[in-house]
Amino acid sequence: xxxxxxxxATEEELASFEEHTPEDVERALAPAWAARQGWRDTPVxxxxxxxxxxxxxxxxxxxxLAALLTAEMGKPVVEAEAEVDKCAxxxxxxxxxxxxxxxxxxxxxxxxxSYVRFQPxxxxxxxxxxxxxxxxxxxxxxxAVLGGNVMVLKHASNVPQTALEAERAFRxxxxxxxxxxxxxxxxxxxxxxxxxxxxxxxxxxxxxxAGAQVAAVAGGALKKSVLELGGSDPFIVLEDADVAAAARxxxxxxxxxxxxxxxxxxxxxxxxxxADEFERRFxxxxxxxxxxxxxxxxxxxxxxARGDLVTDLERQVDESVAMGARAAVGGARIDRRGYYFQxxxxxxxxxxxxxxxxxxxxxxxxxxxxxxxxxxxxxxxDSAFGLGSAVWTGDVERGKRLAARIEAGAVFVNGMVASDxxxxxxxxxxxxxxxxxxxxxxxxxxxxxxxxxxxxx
Numbered sequence: 162x163x164x165x166x167x168x169x170a171t172e173e174e175l176a177s178f179e180e181h182t183p184e185d186v187e188r189a190l191a192p193a194w195a196a197r198q199g200w201r202d203t204p205v206x207x208x209x210x211x212x213x214x215x216x217x218x219x220x221x222x223x224x225x226l227a228a229l230l231t232a233e234m235g236k237p238v239v240e241a242e243a244e245v246d247k248c249a250x251x252x253x254x255x256x257x258x259x260x261x262x263x264x265x266x267x268x269x270x271x272x273x274x275s276y277v278r279f280q281p282x283x284x285x286x287x288x289x290x291x292x293x294x295x296x297x298x299x300x301x302x303x304x305a306v307l308g309g310n311v312m313v314l315k316h317a318s319n320v321p322q323t324a325l326e327a328e329r330a331f332r333x334x335x336x337x338x339x340x341x342x343x344x345x346x347x348x349x350x351x352x353x354x355x356x357x358x359x360x361x362x363x364x365x366x367x368x369x370x371a372g373a374q375v376a377a378v379a380g381g382a383l384k385k386s387v388l389e390l391g392g393s394d395p396f397i398v399l400e401d402a403d404v405a406a407a408a409r410x411x412x413x414x415x416x417x418x419x420x421x422x423x424x425x426x427x428x429x430x431x432x433x434x435x436a437d438e439f440e441r442r443f444x445x446x447x448x449x450x451x452x453x454x455x456x457x458x459x460x461x462x463x464x465x466a467r468g469d470l471v472t473d474l475e476r477q478v479d480e481s482v483a484m485g486a487r488a489a490v491g492g493a494r495i496d497r498r499g500y501y502f503q504x505x506x507x508x509x510x511x512x513x514x515x516x517x518x519x520x521x522x523x524x525x526x527x528x529x530x531x532x533x534x535x536x537x538x539x540x541x542x543d544s545a546f547g548l549g550s551a552v553w554t555g556d557v558e559r560g561k562r563l564a565a566r567i568e569a570g571a572v573f574v575n576g577m578v579a580s581d582x583x584x585x586x587x588x589x590x591x592x593x594x595x596x597x598x599x600x601x602x603x604x605x606x607x608x609x610x611x612x613x614x615x616x617x618x
Contacts, residue, residue, distance in 0.1 A: 164321045164345050169235040169464040170455055170499045178321050181345045186354065189342045193284045193311045194359040196339030201281050201309040205263060208307055209256040215334040216256070219249040226295065226326060228456070233320050234291050235464040235500070236418050237455045248299040251582040255303050255603070262600040263308065263607075274614040279607040281309030282385065283361035286354055288375060290367045291317035291466055292421045292522075298327045300580065301364050304603040306331075306341060310361075314343045315354070319467060321345055352378050362386065362606055366423075369545075369591040387595030387605050389423070389587055391520040392548030394578060395541035396426035397563070399534055400434040402553035406575075408442035411526070414551070414577040416450060416504055419463050420524035421470075423592075424549040424571075424578045427521055428510075429528045430537050436530045444489040444506045447526070452501060464500040465523050471500045474523040481507060481514040481527070491524075512543060520546065534563065542568045548588035549578035570596075 166175040181189075200208070219226065227241035236244070265278040285305050289297045294316070302312050316324035324343045331341035344350075348371070355363050355378045362385035365375045372388040379386040396414060398407050414426035431439045455463030465471050471494050478492055491505030504524040510517055516527040531537045541550060550569040554560040560574035570588035571578055580586045585601040587593060596602050 162347070164318050164347075166233055166322050167319065167467075168232050169466050172468075172498060172500070175232060176322055178345050180347060181350075183353075186344060186346065186350065189313055189344055190284070190354070190357060190359050192339030193313055193342060194339075196337055197281075197283045197311050200306075200311055200337060200340050201283075203309070205260050205309075208309065209259050211334055211336050212252045212256040212303065212307055215330060215336075216249045216252040218330055218334045219245055219252070222330075223249075229322055229326060230294055231455045231463075233322055234294055234466045235455050237460050237463050239458055240418060244293060244296045248295055248303075251299060251598075252303050254582045255307050259307050259603070262603050265612075268611075270613065272613045273616050274612075276612050278610050278612060279308070279604060280610055282606050282608060283310060284359050285310045285312045285606055286351075286360050286363040287312055287314045288351060288363065288365040288367065288371075289314060289316050291320045292418060292423075294320040294323040295327065296580075297366050298324075300586075300597055301366070302327075302341060303582075304598065305364070305606050306336075308603050308607055310606050311340045312342075313354070313360075314341070315346055315351060316343065318347060351375060355379055355384065356382050360384070364595075364597075364606075365389070369593075372593055385606065387587075387597065388593035389595075389597060390548075390591060390593040391546055392423045392425075392588065392592050393427045393517075393520050393544050393546045394424060394549045394551070394569070395428045395430050395544070395567075396551045397537045397541055397553060398429065398431040398435060398439055399537065399552070399554040399559070399563075400432040401555035401559075402435065403555065403575075404435050404438045405442060407553040408439055408446055410577050411439075411443050412446035412450070415526045416447065416462055416524045419465060420504075421466060421522050423520075424580070426551060426578070427525075427527065428517060428541070428544070429526055430531055430540050431528060432534070432537060433530050433532055436528075440489060440506070440508050440528055443526070443528070447504045447506050447524075448490040450504045450524075452495065452504065462504055462524055465502060466500070468500050470522060471502050474502055474521060474525060477515040477519060477521055478505060478507065478525055481510065481516040484511070484514050486510050486514055486516065486527075489528075512540065534559075538563060538566055542566075545591040546588070547590035548592035549573070551576065551578055 491503030
């Protein structure tokens with residue numbers, strides 16, 4: 162079955178590729194297995210030099226790569242350029258800091274000498290999504306491969322060109338054969354690859370359903386897995402917040418990447434005292450967004466990546482409105498070519514509605530009113546997910562105290578949740594487990610080896 166690349170703004174096919182056969186998969190796993198020892202033994206400084214080259218390559222090819230991201234999944238081209246920049250900066254940052262993060266750690270014990278050292282696991286399978294088609298790949302690959310592992314990528318089937326560009330970036334940057342390869346396969350092929358004896362671990366970014374399936378296979382094979390799954394992030398606005406600033410950031414936090422982000426703010430939990438003002442300002446900001454051709458630089462919101470995503474979002478909105486929610490702005494798909502949905506703010510949302518209980522993957526915001534901070538905390542934590550969250554308050558210490566009670570992998574006080582190479586990234590509950598980025602992400606795919614040395618005998 163062909164793997165097709167379709168422009169979501171025009172619904173036109175861009176390219177088509179034959180799915181890799183089992184023989185093609187073997188032709189990737191064999192060189193990955195062969196490359197693992199040589200890459201592991203390559204000095205950390207030499208591996209870092211390759212990533213400095215990768216950073217330079219990405220910066221040089223930024224216009225071409227950004228245009229491809231926009232054409233293949235519909236994000237505004239300005240945001241696509243920022244995505245390429247982020248990949249390049251992350252490669253550069255890790256290259257500069259990897260030696261200190263992988264340095265052995267002396268640990269005093271009842272020994273002549275005792276320390277902890279880090280050893281790469283080997284071949285890592287990466288199963289990646291389409292919404293940040295370059296960043297998601299490099300967010301996983303940079304720390305894993307820089308740490309001495311090799312990687313095989315199974316990307317989302319609607320971004321095959323970006324998947325191939327990721328492999329090309331590694332090859333053009335001078336990485337040895339087998340260190341990073343792309344497989345064009347469907348989801349049905351993942352189980353067999355995870356079970357292959359040569360694969361040491363798997364990292365997946367995607368839905369909680371996909372994560373549960375892969376985790377079950379990895380667990381059955383006793384293999385390490387890291388899962389970064391969905392989110393339904395709360396954006397809490399307390400009564401002492403700067404409401405104007407909160408509403409401005411809320412607009413961006415919900416609609417960046419056409420609303421298709423696991424760490425997008427989705428549930429806006431607002432204390433009653435400031436709810437009228439917040440809803441008014443928020444709806445005005447969202448209503449002013451320009452929806453259109455994502456290749457035009459003044460477009461704020463482009464199409465969703467696929468037609469089925471519009472259908473899913475439409476169902477969630479329609480069911481919630483039927484249950485009593487009100488569309489302050491937007492609320493429907495856009496009648497034009499391409500997979501467009503109106504940027505939407507729903508007010509009067511209650512906890513039993515689909516836009517609260519489910520993850521919404523598109524430009525739809527659900528506003529929930531609460532009496533006070535205690536109820537805000539309860540509503541924020543009333544979710545199967547626990548990826549990111551935000552707290553807005555005029556009292557930073559109050560914000561930090563509330564952050565400690567929020568069930569999430571990250572809490573941003575008076576800011577928008579975002580990933581950063583310097584900070585660990587990941588979630589709890591059905592948002593997954595394990596961490597990416599920072600020294601914590603770098604060490605996820607390392608054997609943390611204890612070395613205990615006694616006296617000479």
